Amino acid sequence: MRPVTVYDIAREANVSVATVSRVLNNTAPVKKETRDRIVALMHKHQFQPNALARSLTRKETGMIGFILPDITNPFFPEVLSGFDYEARKLGYTYFLCDTISTNEENQRLYDRQYERESQYLSLLMEKQVDGIVMIGGRVDLAKPEPALAQELEELAKRVPVLLLNGSLPKTKLNRVAADQKLGAQLAVQHLIDLGHRDIAVIGGFSKMTNTQQRLAGFRTAMKDAGLPVHREWVMTEGFSVEKGQEFASRLLDSKRRPSAIFCMNDLLAIGALKAAHRAGVSVPEQLSIVGYDDIPQATYCIPELTTVSLLSQETGRQAARTLDKMIAGKKVPLLQTIVPELIVRETTAPYQGPSS
Amino acid sequence: MRPVTVYDIAREANVSVATVSRVLNNTAPVKKETRDRIVALMHKHQFQPNALARSLTRKETGMIGFILPDITNPFFPEVLSGFDYEARKLGYTYFLCDTISTNEENQRLYDRQYERESQYLSLLMEKQVDGIVMIGGRVDLAKPEPALAQELEELAKRVPVLLLNGSLPKTKLNRVAADQKLGAQLAVQHLIDLGHRDIAVIGGFSKMTNTQQRLAGFRTAMKDAGLPVHREWVMTEGFSVEKGQEFASRLLDSKRRPSAIFCMNDLLAIGALKAAHRAGVSVPEQLSIVGYDDIPQATYCIPELTTVSLLSQETGRQAARTLDKMIAGKKVPLLQTIVPELIVRETTAPYQGPSS
DNA sequence: GAGCAAAATGAAACCCGTTTCATAAAAGGG
DNA sequence: CCCTTTTATGAAACGGGTTTCATTTTGCTC
Numbered sequence: 184m185r186p187v188t189v190y191d192i193a194r195e196a197n198v199s200v201a202t203v204s205r206v207l208n209n210t211a212p213v214k215k216e217t218r219d220r221i222v223a224l225m226h227k228h229q230f231q232p233n234a235l236a237r238s239l240t241r242k243e244t245g246m247i248g249f250i251l252p253d254i255t256n257p258f259f260p261e262v263l264s265g266f267d268y269e270a271r272k273l274g275y276t277y278f279l280c281d282t283i284s285t286n287e288e289n290q291r292l293y294d295r296q297y298e299r300e301s302q303y304l305s306l307l308m309e310k311q312v313d314g315i316v317m318i319g320g321r322v323d324l325a326k327p328e329p330a331l332a333q334e335l336e337e338l339a340k341r342v343p344v345l346l347l348n349g350s351l352p353k354t355k356l357n358r359v360a361a362d363q364k365l366g367a368q369l370a371v372q373h374l375i376d377l378g379h380r381d382i383a384v385i386g387g388f389s390k391m392t393n394t395q396q397r398l399a400g401f402r403t404a405m406k407d408a409g410l411p412v413h414r415e416w417v418m419t420e421g422f423s424v425e426k427g428q429e430f431a432s433r434l435l436d437s438k439r440r441p442s443a444i445f446c447m448n449d450l451l452a453i454g455a456l457k458a459a460h461r462a463g464v465s466v467p468e469q470l471s472i473v474g475y476d477d478i479p480q481a482t483y484c485i486p487e488l489t490t491v492s493l494l495s496q497e498t499g500r501q502a503a504r505t506l507d508k509m510i511a512g513k514k515v516p517l518l519q520t521i522v523p524e525l526i527v528r529e530t531t532a533p534y535q536g537p538s539s
Numbered sequence: 540m541r542p543v544t545v546y547d548i549a550r551e552a553n554v555s556v557a558t559v560s561r562v563l564n565n566t567a568p569v570k571k572e573t574r575d576r577i578v579a580l581m582h583k584h585q586f587q588p589n590a591l592a593r594s595l596t597r598k599e600t601g602m603i604g605f606i607l608p609d610i611t612n613p614f615f616p617e618v619l620s621g622f623d624y625e626a627r628k629l630g631y632t633y634f635l636c637d638t639i640s641t642n643e644e645n646q647r648l649y650d651r652q653y654e655r656e657s658q659y660l661s662l663l664m665e666k667q668v669d670g671i672v673m674i675g676g677r678v679d680l681a682k683p684e685p686a687l688a689q690e691l692e693e694l695a696k697r698v699p700v701l702l703l704n705g706s707l708p709k710t711k712l713n714r715v716a717a718d719q720k721l722g723a724q725l726a727v728q729h730l731i732d733l734g735h736r737d738i739a740v741i742g743g744f745s746k747m748t749n750t751q752q753r754l755a756g757f758r759t760a761m762k763d764a765g766l767p768v769h770r771e772w773v774m775t776e777g778f779s780v781e782k783g784q785e786f787a788s789r790l791l792d793s794k795r796r797p798s799a800i801f802c803m804n805d806l807l808a809i810g811a812l813k814a815a816h817r818a819g820v821s822v823p824e825q826l827s828i829v830g831y832d833d834i835p836q837a838t839y840c841i842p843e844l845t846t847v848s849l850l851s852q853e854t855g856r857q858a859a860r861t862l863d864k865m866i867a868g869k870k871v872p873l874l875q876t877i878v879p880e881l882i883v884r885e886t887t888a889p890y891q892g893p894s895s
Numbered sequence: 896g897a898g899c900a901a902a903a904t905g906a907a908a909c910c911c912g913t914t915t916c917a918t919a920a921a922a923g924g925g
Numbered sequence: 926c927c928c929t930t931t932t933a934t935g936a937a938a939c940g941g942g943t944t945t946c947a948t949t950t951t952g953c954t955c
Contacts, residue, residue, distance in 0.1 A: 186697070188911055199935045204913055212932055234665040235595045236911035239940050244591070246666075249635075254616045254623070255835065264611050267637050276662065279605075279635040281623050306632065309590040310602075341542075424839055453839045460841045479611065480836055483780055483809045485816050544941055555905045560943055568902055592941035595910045 187228040196221050207232060238311065247277040247506065248307035250300060250317040253291060254281050256422070256450065257478040258495060262318060262347065265499025273507045278307065297331065304338055314506045318347035319393070332356070343509035347502055348393065348493065348521075357509065359501050359519045361493040363393055366523035367400025370445050370473040370491050373525055375408045378534035379443040379471060383416035385430035385455065386447030394419065397447055397475070416441055427454020428461075435462045435470075442470065442534055449474035449481045452488050456530070467532035477526055486529030493523050543584040552577050563588060594667065603633040603862065604663035606656060606673040609647065610637050612778070612806065613834040614851060618674060618703065621855025629863045634663065653687065660694055670862045674703035675749070688712070699865035703858055704749065704849065704877075713865065715857050715875045717849040719749055722879035723756025726801050726829040726847050729881055731764045734890035735799040735827060739772035741786040741811065742803030750775065753803055753831070772797055783810020784817075791818045791826075798826065798890055805830035805837045808844050812886070823888035833882055842885030849879050 189203045196203070198217060205211045206221045213221075224230070238244040247270065251259045263279075270277055282299040284292040300317070307315055315338075332354040338344055339356055346358040374382055384401050387394030398417070405412050415437070418430045427446060434441055435458060446452035452474030459466050466472055466486060474481055477492035498521055508515050545559045552559070554573060561567045562577045569577075580586070594600040603626065607615045619635075626633060638655040640648040656673070663671055671694075688710040694700055695712055702714040730738050740757050743750030754773070761768050771793070774786045783802060790797055791814060802808035808830030815822050822828055822842060830837055833848035854877055864871050 189913095190911075200912075201914080201936080202934060205934090208913080210913085211934090214933060217933080231661065231665050233595075233667060233911055235591045235600070235667050236940090237913075239589075239591045239595060239911080239942090240913045242940080246634075253620075254610075255613075255620050257611075257613060257616075257836075260610045260613075260616055263635075264609075264637065264639075264641065267610070267635070268641050276634045276636075276666065278602075278632050279619075279623075280632075281620065283620075285620065285624050305587065309587050310632065311589060311591050424835075450839075457839070457841060479780075480613075480839065483806075483813070483836060484840055485813060542941095545943095546941075556942080557906080557944080558904060561904090564943080566943085567904090570903060573903080589941050592910090593943075595912090595941080596943045598910080 186233070187230050188233070189230075191228065192221060192224050192230055196224050243313055243510075244311050245275050246310065246312045247275050248280055248303065248310075248312045248315040249277045250280040250282060250303055250307075250315065252281070252296060252319045253283040254279070255291075257480055258448065258476045259318065261478060261495035262499040262502075265496035265501075266316070266503045267499070268496075269500045269503030269507075273503060275313070275503070275507070278310065278312065280307070301334065304334075308338070308342065312342065313510045314343040314345065316345045316347060316502050316506055317349070319349070319391075343506060345502055345506045345509065347498060355517070357505070357515060357517055359498060359505060359521065361498065361521040361523050363396035363523075364400035364403070366475065366491040366493065367397040367445070368404045369400075369523060369525040370475065371401050371404035372408075373489070373527065373531065374443045374445065374471060374473060375404060375410070377443075377471065377531060380410055380534070381413075381416075381439070381441040382410070382443045382445060383413075383418070383434050383441035384445045384447070385418045385434070386421055386426060386451040387419050388422070389419045394447060401445060419447075422448055422450060424450045424454040424457070427451030428458045429454070431455035431458035432462065435459065435464055440470075442537075443472070443531070444470065445473050445475075447475055449476045449478045449488055449490055452490065452530070453480065453484055456484055456486075456488075467530050468535060471531040471534075473531060481526075482528070489528045489531040490526050491523050492526050494521050497521065542589070543586050544589070545586075547584065548577060548580050548586055552580055598667075599669055599866075600667050601631050602666065602668045603631050604636055604659065604666070604668045604671040605633045606636040606638060606659055606663075606671065608637070608652060608675045609639040610635070611647075613836055614804065614832045615674065617834060617851035618855040618858075621852035621857075622672070622859045623855070624852075625856045625859030625863075629859060631669070631859070631863070634666065634668065636663070657690065660690075664694070664698065668698065669866045670699040670701065672701045672703060672858050672862055673705070675705070675747075699862060701858055701862045701865065703854060711873070713861070713871060713873055715854060715861060715877065717854065717877040717879050719752035719879075720756035720759070722831065722847040722849065723753040723801070724760045725756075725879060725881040726831065727757050727760035728764075729845070729883065729887065730799040730801065730827060730829060731760065731766070733799075733827065733887060736766055736890070737769075737772075737795075737797040738766070738799045738801060739769075739774070739790050739797035740801045740803070741774045741790070742777055742783060742807040743775050744778070745775045750803060757801060775803075778804055778806060780806045780810040780813070783807030784814045785810070787811035787814035788818065791815065791820055796826075798893075799828070799887070800826065801829050801831075803831055805832045805834045805844055805846055808846065808886070809836065809840055812840055812842075812844075823886050824891060827887040827890075829887060837882075838884070845884045845887040846882050847879050848882050850877050853877065 189200045193200045193203045205213050206218050280303040282296045284295045346356050348360050349358050452472050455472050459470050464470050474488045474490035477490045481488035481490050505515050545556045549556045549559045561569050562574050636659040638652045640651045702712050704716050705714050808828050811828050815826050820826050830844045830846035833846045837844035837846050861871050
């Protein structure tokens with residue numbers, strides 16, 4: 184059966200569609216008697232306005248595109264849930280766009296991320312979203328960064344675009360971003376304060392701005408303390424538990440062990456924790472570990488992770504509020520900085536001298 | 540600047556909009572010369588068809604609503620990622636609808652879930668989604684279950700609805716669901732096979748069908764083995780790590796301890812693991828723990844969780860494929876059962892006699 | 896070259912709301 | 926009671942595509 188339209192209502196109520204529309208949107212006074220009659224009919228037929236038709240004329244859809252790299256990485260659901268909370272309050276719905284590629288064996292491939300992002304951007308434009316928020320990403324080995332930024336800047340002229348914790352720092356794009364360098368400094372400084380001198384850093388992707396910034400924070404903290412950075416103690420290209428385990432195992436197997444490891448995210452830290460356990464190295468007594476992101480799982484493991492919180496929920500909320508303002512045409516600061524916080528839990532302890 | 544439309548292209552190409560539309564959709568032969576001219580113009584102006592307008596006439600949007608209870612519960616991103624994979628291949632985009640309520644302090648409230656689901660269902664209808672998949676949920680303390688089912692059945696007449704791992708088993712609604720009872724039986728049987736007799740079960744919400752089914756599986760396994768079920772060893776109303784820790788702590792503090800705990804999900808199991816650690820009870824030597832869901836985090840903890848896999852990714856994929864068929868008007872079986880698998884890892888071991 | 900099917904194209908209706916503009920009716924002021 | 930506002934309402938255009946139906950071309954066959 185055909186859904187009921189304003190025309191059906193109008194006919195049965197002996198009024199024009201214009202009047203029905205006015206009742207629907209409370210956009211002009213309607214005689215009480217008429218209004219009641221129309222409202223009654225709407226209920227009777229369970230009338231639901233067609234959002235497509237409405238959006239077509241209004242030129243606003245109440246739809247947002249949310250692009251993220253990988254929903255199974257627990258950091259993103261946290262951000263998303265904050266975003267969801269505000270977005271709903273503001274009356275938006277959103278398309279979830281996951282840019283990870285998965286092959287048939289369920290392996291996650293990050294290499295085509297840029298391509299997928301571009302596809303989604305185009306798709307979202309066709310769907311006429313009111314705005315786009317994009318988190319992470321923009322990695323492409325083939326194209327130089329300015330080209331990626333340019334595509335987005337071009338897009339941002341047509342629709343509000345908000346970058347979260349974004350790469351591409353040198354652009355005119357609006358961003359809500361944690362101070363990644365500071366976050367890393369906090370973590371490393373904490374280790375240094377505990378007396379550690381031999382500090383390794385693992386994870387991240389060298390092409391990603393996030394990683395570069397955190398690495399910079401690491402280097403700055405080390406340099407400020409007059410500590411050397413060992414080449415072989417900087418291991419990148421990975422963000423998963425498995426990678427963390429692999430990196431940490433390699434570190435623990437080497438002739439000279441670091442006494443502390445700074446991990447580029449909590450997943451890596453969890454992997455490091457597992458590696459330490461397998462190697463019979465006790466944490467934090469013989470090895471201190473600091474994570475990054477403060478995902479919920481950071482408190483699930485034993486011992487609980489010391490980590491850097493990026494206020495992920497808050498970032499998501501901020502994003503929703505900011506994008507809403509942008510959509511409304513209000514001015515918003517180009518960059519809103521989230522100040523990371525060090526969360527000291529159980530995986531860090533004072534340096535206890537050489538372990539083995 | 541106004542986006543370019545088919546009319547703009549048509550005018551500049553000296554053809555009618557009908558012809559442009561035909562080129563766009565390859566729906567009728569167009570002279571090569573004309574086609575080339577039109578395609579060139581489309582590229583020149585970066586023409587992007589307005590999906591709203593298209594959907595309005597076609598009466599199909601390529602949009603799906605995906606309703607789930609809580610994206611920060613790692614089980615759901617797993618399902619979602621499987622769904623995402625297939626859905627994208629099939630050309631759908633989807634609205635993510637999280638039904639959890641969060642208060643300003645970021646506490647998660649499950650109590651208004653039913654209400655939120657109803658709101659979303661209505662919203663999705665207005666947005667003209669082609670189909671809806673809904674996972675979990677339908678819990679309402681106030682309304683009887685039949686009423687909830689009826690609302691959905693009514694809806695299902697207007698748009699394809701697919702329930703995932705669903706509650707509401709006695710309905711005419713299409714479902715893709717794991718055999719929850721079997722899953723629980725698998726888990727408990729495993730414990731029994733290891734020689735455990737004192738088995739507790741923790742977690743779940745007594746109002747949820749899922750929980751009831753798993754509980755039934757637990758009871759059946761116990762009964763088949765001639766083992767008693769202690770009232771005080773069945774603890775419900777919760778699905779979080781915190782709750783798991785709380786439940787397990789209580790069990791470990793009681794005069795008579797169970798030697799094994801079956802947890803209604805992995806989060807609870809992780810909590811139990813923490814409780815055991817805090818209480819100085821070693822797992823699996825003194826206490827065996829089995830989880831449920833096989834979320835990625837099950838392998839992140841130490842020791843790794845023995846658990847029941849519901850093939851979450853596969854469930855998601857199946858859902859997308861099935862919903863697509865339903866949308867296409869093809870016949871699909873009313874119920875597609877996912878057969879759970881027991882994943883034996885490190886948190887279970889043979890019963891070693893009374894612990895203390 | 897007539898005859899006919901297939902190809903190529905345009906005009907106009909349609910999808911379902913919103914909005915503008917004009918008109919009619921009711922209400923308030925002097 | 927007439928005049929001016931407000932209030933109340935309808936006709937019609939619009940948004941940006943798709944689709945039907947009719948008409949004109951073109952390509953072949955005999």
